[in-house]
Amino acid sequence: MSMFKLFFRSLISRMLLLTICSVVAGQAISSFFWVHQFSESEKKSVIANAQHLAESALSTVVFFNDLPLKYRHLVLEQLRGMGGSRFFVSLNSEKIHINPIQDSKLKRQVIATVSEVLTTGIAADKNLEIEFSSPDDLHVLKNDILLKDLPPSWGAYSLIIPTAEPPILVLQIEVESNEWLYLAAILPPPYLLSDNQLISAQQILTLFFTTLLLLLFIYLLFRQQTKPLQKLAKAVSVMSIDLDQAPLKEHGATEIVDATRAFNRMQQKLQRYIQDRELLFRSISHDLKTPITRLRLRAELLDDEQQTERFNHDLDDLEILVKGAIQSVQDTDIHENIQYVDVLKLLLQISENRTEKIVIKPASISPYQGKPLALKRCLSNLIENGVKYGGKVDVQVVDSDEKLEIIIQDNGPGIPEHELKTIFQPYKRLHNDDQGHGLGLGIARNIIHAHNGDLHLINREQGGLEVVIIFPRNYKK
Structure with missing residues (x-):
């Protein structure tokens, strides 16, 4: 099941699979009904032809049976010379x-029909043998003589069709003791005695090329139609990084x-919302500096030193909050173009001056699509925290087709x-040092x-502490 999902994940592959199943099922059902109807029609024709041929054979048998013995061979010579019979006729000792040819249900029905007709005009004590033979293996006159060995003057031409090898009906009737009347004839078309297949080799070949052409056209059509979907999917994945991409x-x-159109409208609304939020936030943070400075001056005018110290302490906290808010906006909203980043090279740049404290394990990594300055700032913060509280950091990168995983481990508390x-949460601190906010x-x-990534602390x-960063690989170079 997993292999099926792997091969048929895309819309095009699923449409091609659906087309194959539909074409094969449709052709199989139509072929079943067509072959069944055609076979029934052909079988009726074969049975009717066999009945007519049996009636002619019965007339010939009755004619020869009524002839005096001394005239029978003379009549045979005349028939061969003049071609006056549809049968190859001989009198054998x-x-x-x-x-016999391969047995089938239709073959047995034909033999039963011929036998039924012949037994109505032949005495019950007469031996009657009915069988079908292939032209290349038909014995005539004697058991050691084949039809193909006879000269044309013997009437063998009536049983040979150069363009086909139809089965030959052979009738043998013992008219006298040790005298067998031998009749051989070809059933009129259709030359059909074997059971029909549901789908013939020609139909399979036709079905194959028809399906191949249909799949080719469907593939080209859907490939053209799904290109906008692929661009839309890529734009949605990149939007969280690059909100200012072109519509x-x-x-x-x-x-x-x-x-x-809905995506373009949503992107425009988000752009306006982010721009308004940044403008409002920056304005508030900037405007707060003036009243803070004014309050500091007024606090200095107070006569109570203890009260002045309290005012300054509160103003320091307020100023830290304002600076932290401005820093958060500046560090998070980095306006730079998306490009392919060598993450391993980025990590080596971060650790180049402190290789004894930051150990980067080498690995084979494909370029990652993102904002290089933002990624460098993010990784620097996390690695610096590890060095600060753990003394030493081990960094490992695991790359695959689905994701890029960065693991940072330290020996801290x-x-x-x-x-x-x-x-x-903003301003959340677990240590009482004076560095950072x-x-x-x-x-x-x-x-x-x-x-579009995720961060886990373990x-x-x-x-x-182990910091696990997972970046999904939507597009791998």
């Missing part, structure tokens, strides 16, 4: 052994045009389990989310 061209089928869900992890996760059993 022994019964000729006939090699998609609206073309293709009506449904695809509607979906593309880790994060308490109850804090793992809240650690990404508690925004690094949140900014790093926002950058990863902007690349406490290692042997101690330390």
